[in-house]
Amino acid sequence: MAADFALARTYTERLELRAAALDQNVGELSGGNQQMVVSAKWLATRPKVIILDELTKGIDVGSKADVHAFMAELAAEGLSAIMVSSEIPEILGMSDRVIVMRKGRIAAEFDRDGLTPEKLVRAAAGHEESAA
Structure with missing residues (x-):
């Protein structure tokens, strides 16, 4: 004890x-x-x-x-x-690498350098396939 x-x-x-x-x-x-x-x-x-x-x-x-x-x-x-997070500031601030999932599949992968909220949202919406 x-x-x-x-x-x-x-x-x-x-x-x-x-x-x-x-x-x-x-x-x-x-x-x-x-x-x-x-x-x-x-x-x-x-x-x-x-x-x-x-x-x-x-x-x-x-x-x-x-x-x-x-x-x-x-x-x-x-x-x-x-x-796993749905908060963009948390993702950008805490991640070395980001994988965006959409419909159960990897939609995009990013390194921390150069990742912006706009790129992240575009990938999640299906407008950008990969940027790693």
Whole structure:
């Protein structure tokens, strides 16, 4: 049990989780903090690759910035992340490479350099096939 609390404390501090106590019921936390608890549980397994599907959807701007900073820290440590997002600023700010999917298929692939919101929207709408 002590090891569990030590691990919880590590991720609580690292993710800047806002909870009254480590044993607080997750259902009593804000939506953003609930997202962080889920993320901490995944990360505690020490994965090499993580898939983040709309991880920041519905959380406040401050929590979103914290999540983005933590994702960048994990990437710097060697963790690969596949991020699924419908938010263009998040895609542009967090991605090294962008794959646009349309109708279940890859519609376009872009490197970070030179990617603009306009290119991304055109690819998603079917007006640009590839630019990698």
